[in-house]
Each structure stands twice: as C-alpha cells, then as structure tokens.
Amino acid sequence: MDAAQNLAAQALPVAVIGAGPVGLAAAAHLLERGLEPLIFEAGTTAGAAIEQWRHIRLFSPWRFNLDAATVRLLESAGWEAPRPTALPYGGELVDNYLAPLAALPAIASRLQTGARVTAVTRAGLDKTHTRNRDTTPFTVRAEHADGETRDHTVAAVIDASGTWSRRNPLGTSGLPAIGEDTAAERISAPLPDVTGRDRAAFAGRRVLVVGAGHSAANTLTGLADLAKDEPDTRILWAVRGASAAKVYGGGDLDGLPARGQLGGRVRRLVEAGKIELHTGFGISSLKALDSHVTVEAADGRTLDADVVVPCTGFRPDLDILRELRLELDPAVEAPRELGPLIDPEFHSCGTVPPHGARLLAHPDKDFYIVGMKSYGRAPTFLLATGYEQVRSVVAALAGDREAADTVQLELPETGVCSTDAGTSCDVPAASAAQSDAGCCASPEPVLVGFPTGLSHGRSGSN
Numbered sequence: 246m247d248a249a250q251n252l253a254a255q256a257l258p259v260a261v262i263g264a265g266p267v268g269l270a271a272a273a274h275l276l277e278r279g280l281e282p283l284i285f286e287a288g289t290t291a292g293a294a295i296e297q298w299r300h301i302r303l304f305s306p307w308r309f310n311l312d313a314a315t316v317r318l319l320e321s322a323g324w325e326a327p328r329p330t331a332l333p334y335g336g337e338l339v340d341n342y343l344a345p346l347a348a349l350p351a352i353a354s355r356l357q358t359g360a361r362v363t364a365v366t367r368a369g370l371d372k373t374h375t376r377n378r379d380t381t382p383f384t385v386r387a388e389h390a391d392g393e394t395r396d397h398t399v400a401a402v403i404d405a406s407g408t409w410s411r412r413n414p415l416g417t418s419g420l421p422a423i424g425e426d427t428a429a430e431r432i433s434a435p436l437p438d439v440t441g442r443d444r445a446a447f448a449g450r451r452v453l454v455v456g457a458g459h460s461a462a463n464t465l466t467g468l469a470d471l472a473k474d475e476p477d478t479r480i481l482w483a484v485r486g487a488s489a490a491k492v493y494g495g496g497d498l499d500g501l502p503a504r505g506q507l508g509g510r511v512r513r514l515v516e517a518g519k520i521e522l523h524t525g526f527g528i529s530s531l532k533a534l535d536s537h538v539t540v541e542a543a544d545g546r547t548l549d550a551d552v553v554v555p556c557t558g559f560r561p562d563l564d565i566l567r568e569l570r571l572e573l574d575p576a577v578e579a580p581r582e583l584g585p586l587i588d589p590e591f592h593s594c595g596t597v598p599p600h601g602a603r604l605l606a607h608p609d610k611d612f613y614i615v616g617m618k619s620y621g622r623a624p625t626f627l628l629a630t631g632y633e634q635v636r637s638v639v640a641a642l643a644g645d646r647e648a649a650d651t652v653q654l655e656l657p658e659t660g661v662c663s664t665d666a667g668t669s670c671d672v673p674a675a676s677a678a679q680s681d682a683g684c685c686a687s688p689e690p691v692l693v694g695f696p697t698g699l700s701h702g703r704s705g706s707n
C-alpha cells in the first residue's frame with residue numbers, strides 16, 4: 246500500500262504542529278491535495294511566535310515570504326497580496342497574511358489554538374516496537390485551552406513548531422551559566438521591543454546584549470535609537486568570538502540589502518563608541534544582586550548590567566518527539582542529510598539546495614520536521630525554503646512521488662555565495678551529494694537563499 250492509499254484508507258487527518266507561516270502553508274497544501282489537516286497551535290492565535298517579534302522588520306521582501314498554495318487560497322477569498330518588493334515587519338506578516346489566512350473557514354475549522362502538543366508517538370507502540378510500525382497511525386497528545394489533555398489519532402505528522410520557545414542558554418558550553426536560572430528576572434525575552442512595548446525596562450538602564458546574530462544586531466540598533474531619547478541608557482555587547490565581523494556581515498555583498506545595512510550600522514555604532522563591545526566573552530556565571538546582575542566570563546572578566554538580552558539563538562524541542570524514531574545530524578539536530586548543508590560551523594551563506602520530503606524523511610514513516618525547526622540549531626532558515634519543504638512533503642504524503650522529488654527553485658538563482666573559492670556547498674562531498682537536488686554534485690550549484698557576503702561559517706572566522 247502506498248502512502249496515499251494508506252492515508253485514504255485510514256481516513257484520518259494529518260496533524261500539523263504549529264500555525265506559523267510554514268505550518269499554515271502545510272495545511273493549505275494538504276487541502277489542495279484533498280487531505281485533511283488538523284492544526285495544533287500552542288498560542289492563542291496563528292503566528293504566535295512572530296507576534297513576539299512583531300516590531301522587527303524582515304530582511305526578505307514579501308514576494309519571498311508568501312507560500313503559493315496559501316496565496317491561491319487567500320486570493321479565492323478576495324485577498325490582495327501586499328507589494329512584492331516591500332519589507333514587512335513581523336507584525337505585518339501576522340496582520341496582513343497569517344491572520345487573514347487563519348480566519349478563512351477552510352483553515353479556521355481545522356485550527357485548534359491554545360493546543361500545545363506535548364508528545365507524538367505511534368498509537369499503541371512505543372519506540373522499541375517495529376512490527377506494523379509504518380502502517381500504524383500516530384497519536385498526538387495535546388494540552389488544550391480548557392485544561393484537558395487529549396490524544397488525537399492521525400495518519401501522519403508534520404512538525405512545524407519552530408524553535409522560538411527554546412532559546413539557547415547564556416552559558417558558553419551549551420548549558421545554562423551557573424546562576425542563570427536564579428537571575429531569570431534580569432534576563433529579557435530574546436527580541437524585546439526596546440523602543441516600544443518594552444521601553445520602560447530598558448530606558449536609562451545598563452543593558453548587556455549577548456550574542457552575534459541578526460537578533461543581536463536588531464536589539465543593538467534599537468537600543469541606540471532609545472539612547473538618543475534616553476541618554477543614560479548604556480549599551481554593552483558581549484560576543485563569544487574574537488571579533489564581531491559576523492554581525493557586521495557582508496555589507497554591499499549581501500544578497501538581502503536590508504540585512505547588509507543592519508550589520509553596517511552596528512559597526513558604525515561600535516566605532517563611534519555608542520556600543521561597548523566585549524569580544525572573547527564566553528559567559529560562565531551570573532550573580533543576581535538586588536541592584537543589578539554581574540556577568541562573569543570564563544577568563545574572569547566581569548560586566549555589571551541591569552538587564553541582559555539573550556541573543557544566543559534557538560534550539561529545537563526534541564522532547565515532544567522522544568517516542569519517535571528520528572535520524573538527526575548529531576551536531577545541528579536537523580534531519581541527518583540536511584545537517585551538513587546548513588551547519589553553522591561551515592556555512593554563513595543562508596543558501597541551501599532546494600530540498601523536500603526525501604531529505605527530510607525519518608525512520609518513522611510519514612513523520613516530518615519542517616520550517617524553522619527543520620534547521621535544528623542552524624540560524625539560517627528562510628521561509629521560502631520552508632514553503633518548498635512543505636509542498637514536497639505534502640506531495641509525498643499524497644503519494645505523488647514525482648512531485649515530491651521534483652524540488653523546485655522558487656527564488657532567483659544566487660550562484661556561489663562565498664567571496665573566496667568556496668561555495669555554500671563546501672561541505673564533505675559524501676554527505677552533500679546525497680541531497681534531493683544533488684547540489685554539490687553539479688558543477689554549477691543552484692541554491693535557494695541569499696548570499697550574505699561572508700566567506701565562511703564559524704570555522705572561517707574563529
């Protein structure tokens with residue numbers, strides 16, 4: 246029995262975990278294929294994670310942020326697409342795209358909000374049982390808004406739950422720094438709205454921003470804007486590496502100009518002394534005092550701050566998948582074959598060969614991790630990549646293997662993105678050559694993404 250017959254015979258829905266942009270796109274593709282989505286969203290509304298960073302402007306324009314199947318669904322209800330070249334704020338992505346999408350009867354009737362998935366397993370089988378595993382439905386356990394926990398039987402599971410709820414700790418070894426838990430009151434959310442919603446917590450305070458990614462860059466520039474009105478605001482910035490070059494980015498070489506400009510602005514603020522940069526500052530402990538928190542580096546240096554902003558990245562919640570048979574890259578915690586293509590140790594490009602169901606498959610058949618969570622701990626995920634993932638995954642679930650394997654390029658070809666001899670594909674050939682698209686096997690790699698103008702990942706900078 247192939248996948249389509251199997252799903253049809255079971256007459257069961259396909260669970261989609263998370264109503265972010267990728268989860269909702271998966272639902273739209275399922276509907277187009279005549280399959281029944283059952284969407285679980287932990288938050289009170291669709292796009293609950295993006296709601297937390299609604300004040301941040303995306304660096305990719307609308308035309309790369311919309312999924313084709315959702316656009317077809319929305320347009321059939323009279324929706325008008327935003328200007329394709331405009332850069333939306335997170336809030337606009339929610340208000341002008343995700344909220345109208347979630348409100349369509351076809352989606353609303355299949356969306357359960359306030360429903361947090363706490364576990365996924367095969368019905369009646371724990372992880373050690375092999376017999377009939379492939380044809381056994383899944384059980385999705387969810388805690389619902391009414392306080393009840395219920396088990397839902399589904400034919401397949403698409404986990405699009407993102408990584409927003411699991412920030413990496415401040416500690417330098419992947420563990421929380423000693424005292425990090427007890428200092429929780431002095432640690433903000435990862436992307437606070439320092440000039441708006443959260444202004445009072447930052448105005449006139451000593452703020453320590455920790456981390457070297459786009460979140461750090463956004464927070465630092467926001468704090469610099471705040472400091473213009475509130476001159477007592479002091480901005481400290483601690484990075485683990487020997488330099489902040491990664492944040493400054495590729496400038497004019499960045500394929501997304503907004504991203505290049507952000508890094509350039511941070512550089513100028515540091516050079517002008519508006520931001521006090523501390524490099525090589527791997528955090529070992531935090532000591533919360535009544536008046537402030539003291540943050541200590543592994544080499545003994547200390548910084549005093551009123552509030553710490555953790556821009557340390559995110560990691561996937563694998564606990565809910567404990568009873569499933571997964572195959573993950575040991576470093577990146579992405580599906581095994583995807584891991585080497587996006588490993589931040591080697592990649593800074595944000596480019597990746599288009600890939601789909603075959604690359605994202607796990608030993609447990611008909612289970613897929615997609616979207617931000619599919620990148621595990623790698624920070625370079627782009628929505629356009631996720632939309633192609635779910636188009637392919639849903640085609641596979643519908644039994645259309647040809648469509649599933651024809652991974653398509655939805656973005657302009659960016660060619661090689663490194664500034665030296667390497668490409669985004671300079672990963673161990675054996676692993677790269679197995680990708681859906683065979684990226685590195687071809688002489689002219691075709692990549693989805695946008696060059697950052699940086700030459701390498703961490704291995705090139707530290």
Ligand SMILES: Cc1cc2nc3c(=O)[nH]c(=O)nc-3n(C[C@H](O)[C@H](O)[C@H](O)COP(=O)(O)OP(=O)(O)OC[C@H]3O[C@@H](n4cnc5c(N)ncnc54)[C@H](O)[C@@H]3O)c2cc1C
Pocket residue numbers: 262263264265266267268285286287288291292293294295298301302303304305309360361362363405406407408409410436460565615616617618626627628629631
């Ligand atoms: C500040 C920022 C800027 C970004 N800018 C861009 C950009 O310009 N361009 C771009 O292409 N990408 C960008 N990204 C990356 C990425 O596209 C976004 O993070 C995007 O939101 C990922 O979509 P997603 O659907 O995979 O996950 P999310 O948007 O995180 O959605 C996951 C959903 O799952 C829900 N959920 C979580 N756990 C559970 C559970 N256990 N049960 C039920 N529901 C659950 C969450 O509440 C959430 O609604 C940016 C990311 C960040 C953080």
